[in-house]
Amino acid sequence: MGLIDKLLRKYQNDWCRECNCAMEKARKQLFALPGVSVGHYTEHKDPAFYRKSLRIVDKKADIPPGMYACGAIQYRCPECARRVTVLDPFLPVRDEEKHEAGVVFSGGELDDFLWR
Amino acid sequence: MKTDQVKKINYAYLLSYILVPLAAAALSLFIGYTFFREGGTGAAICMFIIPFLAVLWWIFAPRNIYRLGKKRMVKQLDELGIDRRQIFYSDGCVVSMDIAKGKIGLMFFWNPFQVQVVPAARVSRAWTDDGAGGAGFLRGTSRVSFLFEIDGIKIRVNTFISNQRWKMNDEKVLEGISKADLWVQVLDQARGQGEGA
Numbered sequence: 001m002g003l004i005d006k007l008l009r010k011y012q013n014d015w016c017r018e019c020n021c022a023m024e025k026a027r028k029q030l031f032a033l034p035g036v037s038v039g040h041y042t043e044h045k046d047p048a049f050y051r052k053s054l055r056i057v058d059k060k061a062d063i064p065p066g067m068y069a070c071g072a073i074q075y076r077c078p079e080c081a082r083r084v085t086v087l088d089p090f091l092p093v094r095d096e097e098k099h100e101a102g103v104v105f106s107g108g109e110l111d112d113f114l115w116r
Numbered sequence: 117m118k119t120d121q122v123k124k125i126n127y128a129y130l131l132s133y134i135l136v137p138l139a140a141a142a143l144s145l146f147i148g149y150t151f152f153r154e155g156g157t158g159a160a161i162c163m164f165i166i167p168f169l170a171v172l173w174w175i176f177a178p179r180n181i182y183r184l185g186k187k188r189m190v191k192q193l194d195e196l197g198i199d200r201r202q203i204f205y206s207d208g209c210v211v212s213m214d215i216a217k218g219k220i221g222l223m224f225f226w227n228p229f230q231v232q233v234v235p236a237a238r239v240s241r242a243w244t245d246d247g248a249g250g251a252g253f254l255r256g257t258s259r260v261s262f263l264f265e266i267d268g269i270k271i272r273v274n275t276f277i278s279n280q281r282w283k284m285n286d287e288k289v290l291e292g293i294s295k296a297d298l299w300v301q302v303l304d305q306a307r308g309q310g311e312g313a
Binding site for chain 1: 284285287290291293294295297298299300301
């Protein structure tokens with residue numbers, strides 16, 4: 001792997017920095033954020049907020065207009081079994097999405113949450 | 117507090133906004149020209165300060181009167197016991213919605229002295245206007261709004277407005293569309309509640 005690749009990988013969420021290998025997608029889930037409406041989004045870094053607020057939905061169409069949604073992906077390293085949960089809060093607007101800054105939990109804070 | 121026909125423009129206010137400073141400026145210019153031809157403080161006041169105040173009035177007065185109207189509206193809604201947690205402040209009007217009671221509170225930029233409370237059942241329809249125009253890569257919008265009709269009177273509430281055209285997938289436009297869609301849903305919900313009451 002070249003130097004540029006290494007540098008780029010450093011900033012990718014699906015890359016295990018310990019083992020220097022690609023992580024595999026272990027779980028993917030769409031959630032609604034019923035308490036957060038358009039114009040009232042604030043970034044949260046606290047996993048407790050997400051545990052309390054996220055509600056599982058099957059598809060984007062289940063999210064009412066003006067309400068935020070959150071995509072969650074859990075990555076797992078095939079070598080060291082380390083897990084990383086990446087949350088991607090976004091506002092679904094008809095066929096488009098307005099994405100906010102993603103939140104990464106790599107300390108196991110939401111590991112069990114996605115497997116409920 | 118009114119519940120009859122919705123009045124978007126108070127013509128007495130609109131005309132006085134335009135004509136009173138105009139008359140004051142014209143009168144002061146006339147007085148200055150007639151009585152202070154030789155100059156001095158009187159001439160400065162009549163020929164410069166009063167016309168300048170009239171221009172300031174045209175620029176700043178409506179915005180500030182509207183701002184005070186918003187505060188008064190909130191107080192009045194509280195006094196009436198109307199839930200105002202659903203409230204939208206736009207450039208042209210303020211819409212407040214009490215879904216449980218099926219009541220809509222309205223206050224307009226050109227009618228800022230009157231808070232109008234209308235039963236939501238009187239809303240005949242509500243829809244979003246994304247203002248999309250242009251073709252190909254020029255497709256975009258400079259205004260997104262939600263509209264509703266009360267007794268045939270169309271009320272437009274802007275959720276996004278700009279002096280430029282923005283792409284339809286721009287974040288600001290998407291947020292405007294989302295707000296408009298949300299308010300259309302809220303209006304429909306309140307209308308249903310009002311009809312049921």
